[in-house]
Each structure stands twice: as structure tokens, then as C-alpha cells.
Amino acid sequence: MAEPLSSLESGVQAHLLSAVFNPEQVRLDVWNRLREEVTRLEARHAEGQVSPEHMEQVLSLFAEVHPIERLFVFPGEARLQRLAEMARRHDVEELAEEVRRLVGLLSLHRDRACLLTDLDGTRAAAPEGSHYFTTLVVDDMAAADFERVHRGMLEAQRGEHQFLYELLQVRSVEDALVAVLVNDDVQVCVVRQDLPLRSRSPVKQLRSTLEPILAEAERNGDEAGLVVARWVRRLRPHLNVYLITDESLVGREMHTERLFDRVFYRYESAHELNVTVVDGVRERYRTPFFDALKHYASRPIGNFHALPIARGHSVYNSRWLRDMGEFYGPNLFMAESSSTAGGLDSLLEPTGSIKQAQEKAAKTFGAQQTFFVTNGTSTANKIVHQTLLQPGDVVLIDRNCHKSHHYGLVLAGAHTVYLDAYPVREFAMYGGVALSTLKAKLLELKSAGRLDRVKLVVLTNCTFDGLVYHPERVMEELLAIKPDLAFLWDEAWFAYATFMPLARQRTAMRAAQKLAERLRSRAYREEYRAWRARRGDGDAVAGARALEERLLPDPDKVRVRVYATQSTHKSLSAFRQASMLHVWDEDFERRAAAPLTEAYFTHITTSPNHQLVASLDLARRQMDLEGFAMVKEAYQLAMRMRERLREDPLLHRYMRLLDAEQMVPEVFRGSGLNRYVGPGSAGVDEMTRAWAQDEFVLDPTRLTLFTALTGRNGFEFRSKVLMERLGIQVNHTSINTVLMNATIGVTWGSLSFLLDGLRHEAERLEATLAQATGAERRLFDAKVRAITEELPPLPDFSGFHPAFQPSGGVGEGDLRSAFFLAYREENAEFVTLPEAAQALDSGRRLVSTRFVVPYPPGFPILVPGQEVSPGIVEFMRKLDVKEVHGYRPELGLSVFTEDALERAASTPAPEVPEPRTRGPRHAPGHNGSTPATH
Secondary structure (H helix, E strand, O other): OOOOHHHHHHHHHHHHHOOOOOHHHHHHHHHHHHHHHHHHHHHHHHOOOOOHHHHHHHHHHHHHHHHHHOOOOOOHHHHHHHHHHHHHHOOHHHHHHHHHHHHHHHHHHHHHHHHOHHHHOOOOOOOOOOEEEEEEEEOOOOHHHHHHHHHHHHHHOOOOOOEEEEEEEEOOHHHHHHHHHHOOOEEEEEEEOOOOOOOOOOOHHHHHHHHHHHHHHHHHOOOHHHHHHHHHHHHOOOOEEEEEEOOOOOOHHHHHOOOOOEEEEOOOOHHHHHHHHHHHHHHHHOOHHHHHHHHHHOOOOOOOOOOOOHHHHHHHOOOOOHHHHHHHOHHHHHOOOOOOOOOOOOOOOOOOHHHHHHHHHHHHHOOOEEEEEOOOHHHHHHHHHHHHOOOOOEEEEEOOOOHHHHHHHHHHOOEEEEEOOOEEHHHOEEOOOOHHHHHHHHHHHHHOOOHHHEEEEEEEOOOOOOEEOOHHHHHHHHHHHOOOOEEEEEOOOOHHHHHOHHHHOOOHHHHHHHHHHHHOOHHHHHHHHHHHHHHOOOOOOOOHHHHHOOOOOOOOOOOOEEEEEEOHHHHOOOOOOOEEEEEEEOOHHHHHHHHHHHHHHHHOOOOOOHHHHHHHHHHHHHHHHHHHHHHHHHHHHHHHHHHHHHHOHHHHHHOEEOOHHHHOOHHHOOOOOOOOOOOOOOOHHHHHHHHHHOOOEEOOOEEEEEOHHHOOOHHHHHHHHHHHHOOOOOOEEOOOEEEEEOOOOOOHHHHHHHHHHHHHHHHHHHHHHHOOOHHHHHHHHHHHHHOOOOOOOOOOOOOEOHHHOOOOOOOEEOHHHHHHHOOOHHHEEEEOHHHHHHHHHOOOOOEEOOOEEEEOOOOOOEOOOEEOOHHHHHHHHHOOOOEEEOOEOOOEEEEEOHHHHHHHHHOOOOOOOOOOOOOOOOOOOOOOOOOOOO
16 A cells, blocks of 8 residues: 555655755755865875875765756756866866856855856856746756757747746656755756656665655556656645647546646747746746736826825925835835725725735635735634624634634634643643544534534644644544534644645645545545444444544535634734635635625725735745745754754753653654654654654744743743843743744844854853852752742633533533623622632632733633633732733732622523525625635
């Protein structure tokens, strides 16, 4: 049986994340070693001391870099062979000069250096501002034939100034897949229908990973061109792929799989192929709204609408505001307008450039529809809640979700069933909600006769601290219990994952696509039929057995309905508050299009900031064309950071980055993955299994620094060390950790600066402790103990008061009733924490009127209608943080009076409306047709 697809995908990518093997870095390291070696060789040559052994050392470096160099245009295989020939002829001075020149060009320009005229004079110099990319030609043709094709394509490019490319030939399926993985400049693949599977000169470090792909293709007798196209679509789905065939009619399966953007008959028209290649990249580069905004800003327009700042006249004609214009520059004001004409379009009901930009974003992120949101993901979350929920509907939600979800449920009037995530007590944080917890609660609701009211599951993927769910597995099993259940995955911090195969499989959109394809397949129908036969007659998803075994949804009943919200600004190149809402919903037209329109109108401003919309358009373009390279580098940077902190004895003594073994309980790590680097770290196979199979994985780009061994809690370390001393900004702290993110905006220079600063802090602390008196050392040890061994226990969700439990017994809570009941001043009173403890001891039930959210840890420990427990009071008394939303220390906790609770308990619950069929109105920017699958 072939290895599972996700396992193969993640295995290939796991190699590239390995601290042991990074092909691009190996390549650059070898070239730099080669430069150093030929410089030494040149010095020995001047002294007449060159020996055969010295020359063999140089030739061995050429041999080492050759398998990888074949996969790049510059310097490339041909120049490498010329250099090796110089070495064999002992042309030492010429060799040294040429190596230094090529390494310098490689460092400055990478493959774009092939466009410089001083190399071989075959083409004109690249114009300023032009964009370079590589077109990969996967064809086993002879060198003379490739040269003929190359000349034809160069000739066809004459006159093109914006998009320039070079051809790179590889001769096998194996070489093509490696080139796509290691050469970030590849944007186009031109694939020959018939070519060898295996490489004549393989990159040995990736051979074992690619072997299952090649072996499966051999067993199945798959056509080589199809194998290349399938795997390019899986590994880098944004690339343009074209087929070259000798057949007059292409095989039917090539059409049905939709693997190729276009099919060509031989290389009969270099001009047509060139136009297609350039047009494909140009279309991915095109930013409909940003292009329209630039055009608008360049036009002479009289400003008589309600936006005085537009065109900058109110700024530049002011005697008191000119510094604003000097700071921001004229383009910001030229692009400001309240108009939706002139190509600018309306965000609320787009029909032009914004609609096109959203359609391109949907394709890039693998969604059926995508909507731009300019009020942040908080607003995107509320839009989804209002779209999918009616008053009285039941929602299963992780209590640690972002506060916007809780407020969204108040607005929607849905009944909340809070779920507790597993605790990570040593670091005062929570993980994710176990699948067993989700199944148990759904089955409990089913037993109570409430399953028909359950409409939505809300989970955070990945969490603030980097814990990533297995969305496909979660949705599959929950849909077996409730086939029409909808899912909202809050991916505020996970927008980058689409562009990394290892992480893409755990995104909501990719999981929805894979799940939908699988559930509609004939193979799954057979699998389900066999599973039902094993389960016997009766209800297949009931009882304790359903908790212990994997459940399968009924293919005749299941509907895949998945929504994901992403803070584009938090991990991609967009302005603050720029977010996207992605949809994969098989019932979108029938059940969601009209309410989403109304929710969009409710929450989106009628005056959206054009710069935010444009930045979303541009962020999509960047990630479509270079997301793979940028995200891969962010992962490799994170791996290096983990490696350096573990290997440096001084740093490791006081500061450690948390790994999977600290943040994911062993029961959720079936792969056995403990850590990414260091002794006993994950090998490629372990990493592959973890991302393909484990219930939770830790994203290595989330760098959670354990600070307790420095004697400082997370807040102190961030403010006193990182901010004041080092000038380093971070996002989040807990009682004894600081969270840092390795984003696409972090550079290797930033990493070096951070490591140097941390080492300086460790040296300062080491010197201080070396001179400390016994009393000072005991004080330091006590501080460490207080934030390692004496942490306040994390409070579980205590439960809603009966007055706010509309159905009773299954944990549902009516947030909305409790929230608005507290609006009347006479219904609430304040109790201090000591008074609260005494009241609870005396038997009084205290019920919160507000959301109470301490930062850290950043989740609501109390919500409206929730009973205050002794554990919550103890947690708050021991919590040493200055920022607690919803709590005023001088007044205490706001709780309902006993009279208010009695009145609430005696008031009949409002009648819950029956589900209704939504009208035909379409979502913003949607044309009403059946959603296309990307």
C-alpha cells in the first residue's frame, strides 16, 4: 500500500526543515568554502607549493556541490564544469579570480545574476525594476535540442521588460521535484510527457524521502509527466505548470485531473510558449485593487467629497500640519478617497477590482470564497458567528479562544458550551481541546436531545503559543456525530501555513478540501460501508465505544462547512487590522450567502481604508510568488534559534525554548516527537509522522522562551530585558515565559542581534550571581521557586449558574441574557477578593456579570453568568499582573445581586426559533454561481 499522501508531503518538507540538511545553505556553504580554498591555493601557487592533494581538495568541493548546482541557473552546471576544467589544467590564478567573481555575484543577485551582460553576452542587461524568475524545463532532450529551445525562448523574450526568466533543464521526475523544493526562483514548470523517473545524479539527502513517490509511480505505471504535475501541485500549488506532448490528442486523464494550466504540442512555437509563461506569472503578479488605486492616485481629480485629507490639500496647505505630510509622504494622501468609482470598487458589495482581488486570494489560500475584512480578525469572527448562528443555537467553543468570539456569541444570542483545553501547568498556559473532549460533549448533547441545536464548533488553530490541531481528523469524527456541523477555525496567527507543505495540511482550508474530496470518493464509500458492517446494527456513534474508536461520517448525510479567519497583518505583509475570511462551505449558497451579506453589512464600515484593502491584495501577491521561499526561511531560522539556545551552555543554563515534550502531553504525540533540535531530537521520519498523524503538534516558529531560571517572570523579562536593554519587541508573556514569533519579517541579522543580547544578559546574570552574598542568592532562588514550583493553579471552567442554563444539565450557557442583565445598575454589586472567598465559604453563590480576562494568561477566567469558584478566587489573588480586563482591584469583582439571580431564574427562557431557510441573497462580491473548487 502506498504511503499516505500527507505523510509523503510532510516527509519531503521535513527534510528541508531539518537542522542537519538545508540544501540552499549547503550550496552556499560549499561555494564559500570553495572561495576560501582557491584563495589559499592561489597563495601556495605564488610560492610554488601547489600539490596534487591541494587540487584534489578543490575538485572534491566541485563534486560535492554538483548535484545541487544542477538545480540552479547561476552559476549553474556548465560554469561549474568550466571551473573544474580550470582546476585540472592548474590555471590557478584564473580559477581563483573566477570563483571569487561568481561567489560575489551569487551572494548579491542569486540566480538573477544570469541576466548580467558581463557573463556571456547572450542577452541585454535587465532593466531596473524588472522581475526575474526561473522556468523549469523537465525534459530529457539532448543538450543540442535544449540549446535550440533556449535560443528560441531568448529571442521570443526580446522587448519584454517587466518579467524576465531563464530556462533550467532537469532530466527526470526526481530532479524536477528536488528543484521545485530547493530553488525558490522556480515559478513555472514546463513538463515533457515522457521522461525518466530517477535521477542520474541524485541529491542523496533527499533520495530516501522521494523514494516512496518514485516507487509508487513505478508500481502504478504512472506517466512521468503526470507524476511531476501532481507533486508540484501538492508541494507548491501556486506554480504554473504546462505540458509538452508529442501526441496530437492529450490523454483524457490529463484533462480530468486539471493538473496543467495549458498543453502544448511539442516546442513548435517558442513565441506562444513564451507569451503563456510570462502571462501566467503576470496574472499572479497582478493586484487588481492596488493597480486601480495607483491609477486613481495618478489622475487629476477635484476633491469635493467628504474627505478633506484626500489629495493632501488640507495637510500641505496648513501651517500647523505640514509635518504630517513630510512624515507620510504624498502618495498616502493621493490614494485616499471616499469614492468607490474610478475602479476603486465597494468593499460592501464589490463588482470590480475588489471582487477580483478577493477571487485571487481565494485561489491562493485554497478557499472557495475569500472576503477582505478591514476591522481585524475580531470583526471577521463576529461576521462568521452572525452568519451561522441564530438565537438559541448551541456552540461548542474553547474557553481560551480570543475574546472576540465570546462577544460575538453575545451578539448572536447563541448558547455557549465551553470546553476546557488541556492544561500546561508548569508554564501557566493551556493547550488545545482534545478530540476526546469534543466527542464526549457532542455525545452528551445527543443523549440530552439537544444535538439538533448544535450548529458550530469554534477552535483556535494554531493557538497563541503555537499548538496546531489536526483539523481534518477533528472534523471527520465530529461530522460522524453531527453531519451538518459547521466549523470556525480561528487561524489569526497561521496565515503563513498555506505556503509550507508541512504546515499546509493542518490548515482549515486544505483540510476541508481534502476531507470533501475523500468523503465524495468511491473508495471512502466502500470504507464507510465496511466500518458500518463491523459496528453492527443500531446507532454507530453512541456509547463509550464511540469515544474510544475512530468514527466515520455517513457520506450520504455529511456536509463539509468550514470557515477560517486569518489576521493577514499578523504573519504576512499587510497593514494593521487587515484580515481575511476564507470559506469552504458545501451549503454556502443555500444556507450562508444571504446571512453573510447581512453580517458583513452589520460589521464592516461603510468607509473602509483603501490602504488596508490594497495591502491585502499585495500580501496575496507576495505569498503567491515568494511565500514558499519566505516561510521556509522563517522555519529554518526558528530551527537555528532553537539549536543555538540549546547548544550554548551559558544560554541554556538560564534560558530555554519550550519544545513539544513540554507543551504537548505524550498521549497526543503518537509519533514520539519530543523536540526539534538537540539530543534525542526529531529525525525526518519522526517529524513527518508527527505532522501527518499526531493530534497536536508544536509549530517551531513559535519560540516560547522559559525565563524563570533568570529569576524574572515573563512580564519583567519582556519589559526590563528585551524592551529596555535590548530594544526587542515581543507579542506575549505568561507568568514564566516570553513568546517570540519567527515571521517572514525576521531576518538572520535579527536573530543574531537577539542571540547576542540574550547572551549578554546571561553573562551579566552569571557575574551578578558569582558576587552575590548568601542572602542575595537565597532571595534569587526564592524568586525562581515562586515562578516554577509555586504557580497558582489554573482554574477550570466552573459552570453557568442555573438562571443562565436554558436547557440545564449539559453545560449550555446563555451569555446574552447575563451580559445585558448586568446593564441595570441595581442588578450588580462589587465584592473584593477576600469578601468573595468569605461569601463562598458561607455558601453564597457568586455569579460574574462580566468577562474577566487577565493578561497574562490572556483567556477569560470568568464570563457573564459563570459561577465564581474558590479556585478562580485563589488564582486571582495569586496572579501578579497589572492588566486584568473586566476587574477593578479597588472595587473587586462585579457579581449579580441575589435578587437579580432570583428574578432571572424565575423568568421563562425566550422561545427559540426553528431553523429557517435563508433567502437567495448572495454574499458580498459573489456572483451567485456554484462555488468553484481551487
